[in-house]
Amino acid sequence: MTLPLQDPLLSAEGEGQPSHRAGFFRTVLKERKAAVVGLSIIVFFVVLAIVAPYIAPYSVTEPSCAVYAPPSPQHWLGCDDGGFDMVSLLMVGGRISMIVGFAATLVAMIIGGGVGILSGYFGGWVDGSLMRVTDYLLVIPDLVFMMVIADLWGASLFHVIIVIGILEWTTTARIIRAQVMSVRERVYVKRARGMGAGNFRIVWRHILPQVGPLLIANTVLTIAIAIYLETALAFLGLEDPTAVTWGTILENAFQRTAISSGAWWAIVPAGFAIAAVIVGCFLFGQAVEDALNPRLRVAYLSIRPWRLRPLVGRGPGAI
Amino acid sequence: MSGNEQAPGPATVSAAGMTGPQPPLLEVADLVTHYQVRRGVTERLIRAPQQWVHAVDGVSFRLARGEMVALVGESGCGKTTTAQTILGMVKPTSGAVRLNGTDIARLSERQLRPLRRTVQMIYQDPYESLDPRFRVRESVEEPMLVHGIGGSRAEREAKTVDVLERVGLSPARMYLDRFPHELSGGQRQRVAIAAALVLGPGLLLADEPVSMLDVSVRAGVLSLLDTLRRDGDMGILMITHDLSTAARFADRIAVMYLGRIVEHGPSAEVVRNPQHPYTKALLSVVPKRDPRERAAPQILTGETPNPISVPSGCRFHPRCPVAEERCRREDPQLRLPAGATSPAHQAACLLV
Amino acid sequence: MSLLEVSGLHVWFEPPHAAEVHAVQGVSFALDAGERFGLVGESGCGKTTTVLALMGLLPPNASAAGEVLIDGQNILAGGEDSVQAYRWKDVAMVFQGAMNALNPVKKVGWQIAEPMAFHGVAQGAAARKRAGELLEMVGIPAAAGDRYPHEFSGGMRQRAAIAMALACEPKILLADEPTTALDVMVQAQILELLTGLARDLGLALVLVTHDLPVVAQVCERAAVMYAGEIVEAGPTEALYHNPRHPYTRLLFAATPDLYGRDAVISIPGAPPRLDGEITGCPFRPRCDVPLDRCRDEDPELRLVEAGHRAACHRNDLVGAS
Secondary structure (H helix, E strand, C coil): CCCCCCCHHHHCCCCCCCCCHHHHHHHHHHHCHHHHHHHHHHHHHHHHHHHHHHHCCCCCCCCCCCCCCCCCCCCCCCECCCCCEHHHHHHHHHHHHHHHHHHHHHHHHHHHHHHHHHHHHHCHHHHHHHHHHHHHHHHCCHHHHHHHHHHHHCCCHHHHHHHHHHHCCHHHHHHHHHHHHHHHCCHHHHHHHHCCCCHHHHHHHHHHHHHHHHHHHHHHHHHHHHHHHHHHHHHCCCCCCCCCCHHHHHHHHHHCCCCCCCCHHHCHHHHHHHHHHHHHHHHHHHHHHHHHCHHHCCCCCCCCCCEECCCCCCCCCCC | CCCCCCCCHHHHHHHHCCCCCCCCCEEEEEEEEEEECCCCHHHHHCCCCCCEEEEEEEEEEEECCCCEEEEECCCCCCHHHHHHHHCCCCCCCEEEEEECCEEHHHCCHHHHHHHCCCEEEECCCHHHHCCCCCCHHHHHHHHHHHCCCCCCHHHHHHHHHHHHHHCCCCCHHHCCCCCHHHCCHHHHHHHHHHHHHCCCCCEEEEECCCCCCCHHHHHHHHHHHHHHHHHCCCEEEEEECCHHHHHHHCCEEEEEECCEEEEEEEHHHHHHCCCCHHHHHHHHCCCCCCCCCCCCCCCCCCCCCCCCCCCCCCCCHHHCCCCCHHHHCCCCCCECCCCCCCCCCEECCCCC | CCCEEEEEEEEEECCCCCCCEEEEEEEEEEECCCCEEEEECCCCCCHHHHHHHHCCCCCCCEEEEEEEEECCEECCCCCHHHHCCCECCCEEEECCCHHHHCCCCCCHHHHHHHHHHHCCCCCHHHHHHHHHHHHHHCCCCHHHHHCCHHHCCHHHHHHHHHHHHCCCCCCEEEEECCCCCCCHHHHHHHHHHHHHHHHHHCCEEEEEECCHHHHHHHCCEEEEEECCEEEEEEEHHHHHHCCCCHHHHHHHHHCCCCCCCCCCCCCCCCCCCCCCCCCCCCCHHHCCCCCHHHHCCCCCCEEEECCEEECCHHHHCCCCC
């Protein structure tokens, strides 16, 4: 027997979802440890990428030690096959990996957000045609398509950004479209239209802010995917081989038999950095998404029942 | 009060000062709004006939400044579609909606936009109709920004404060920076009313303005609307299913059934001397406050039929307790019933 | 001994990151078989929480105390474990918004029969036959049991929800705003159905609503709730003609009547928050006739005349209204 449970608290005055954006993210960070951890990881790597050229201990263009030198007090994570310091490589490589990840995501978000909003808001033939395009892109195997493009256009960072960007917007477009379609039917949007507001104003003032947090959550999740794809492309040798990124570090180490040489320090740190960024993005993105979906918030799915309090005293006056 | 038997004063007063006859604030003439029923692929393939929802099927009425008219009926009777058409959100199939003499049904979206200032709507659920991320100040200022009026920031704020005071949110400065979730239901509805008033509309459409509010605050919001139409140059069309509220606050009541007005007249006349069998049945089932007044309710069986297949003849005949053979064939028009005690009373029934 | 006896019922909620809310604060009432009892009040007064507690249908962040006796058995004695055996079998509920109470992907007849097996009332073909009978009883052809909820109109869904509640022959039927989303004519049909069921089956009916006229027309007795407490209880006639709590009087005054000529007035202010200590009478800030002692002393619910209780200090004055 399924019985609906009303939430006597949510229906009471004053209890509700946080309503404005700054407040929303503050609440998410306050209530969810995962969000704090995720955001800290992201911020750590972003800051590191920004300051990398100034604090990297050694050059990444001039060798500074022996080939596959093991970790030492001078070189904490040892050296790679060309005698470059791993710590410096990681810092500088992270910079480009992050730039690729963020730039590709920016492209994906602009396309995905735009398509989602247009599609969801206008509906009809606009929705029909945009969603067909989305469907086709959705079923193309990402990596295979990227390999073809990289091969045709040539290996360069810019191409990698564009390719990832035009492939990764589809999920976002679908999610945003669904959200816009529901917001469009809200009474306050109808009221705005009734008072004479134009489409641009309605989208900009009423719909975009409402889907904003979802778009941000999606952006963060897409960054993780973009960084992962960048690594994969680099690893497959489809990226500019002269660029230093986490992906090319891995590829180099793999090509130059780091594993059979026992030089784990040439592979593990870069792999770990990639994993950390991806985990950070997922933790934060997921936490925001969960918070946006009140159904997942608490607790009716919990098997713990309500509790009985001991009655102090007897009769109607007892507490 | 609400028992005015004749058309109330303000309309005649405002017309008197003008040269020549002024057109009424709102005139709905033979309004028809039909929707296409969406057909599935198979239905199109087998060439199933296109079906139509007869949401509004020939509605006419007038509303003057200073007047409050209630459109009463059950869900599906077409009262909300009528309001949507007057608001210009839905294009009518035929008929006219004249605002101060201009037929808005014939205007394009662009031509309509400046006219939107004239008609403002208040919605049922004030929690839904205010953007949850907008402070009170932003909600009230938005209509001014949309229409590019209100002048500078300071002037807009002064206007906002002024209109908030008018709807009883006093001191207004205390409310300016609050969010909807920090207000009670009644306060939210007052903010929605303020946002409608800020454009100085001539016509206010109120769609079930109090049905989502607590009993204890309903009277306040209704009295506010009552005051506004009495001292403003404004008419109010209230859409409601609550006959008690309509009887108490509206000058005239129009009872709708399946896209038509079946009875129309001064509130007191309609409530105390109903002529149409549907109105009679509807009035008999309104619960009374006094437990001793347990009148025998005349409960109609079934629910309002589907507006896709409207019955022949009088559209009420399948549920009518007094229907005769000719009710199946003849479609009654609104006319003065024999038993009326007011010349403004109209009913669409062959038997009165 | 009454069929249902609620005594000293309390419910608390512990919202995350906020103070505990004392939603129901010592509610007591009793009713007999065949009686129709109304529970009225504004939103947030605890009326819905009270009836949910009667069925043990509280969310996990809730805790409850007090006794709910059905035929002398305290069904809350063992918390969720003890209430399960009674839920739906002895006490069943019709929820606000019937669509939410019906599973959209199951046939209506199946949904009515489902709890019968669980409580050992009937199984298989017998359960299906009984589901058909129940549908007929609420005014729906038995054959409609093979249809899905979305094929029903609003009124039929609410009828089906009532049939569901009657599946295990409960003694007590709780109806939470059963007609709120419905049209007046359908509301009249449903109220007539509920009244008839209470009479014919000897059900004790608890009708929860914010709509005073509905209670006035349907119920013999009613309790008015405010801020988690019952502030006045008695025959509906006495509540209307001789209210002994200002809140009851003002609520009636705020309700427009079809033929009423008196002014409709609203009650200023808002109900108090229930997440803190309230000193004195909870209604004092909104009361139109407060006394000095109302500030510090919370009035007790006391008998003011036979079968009529009220919690107001004015009733202690000589020659009280």
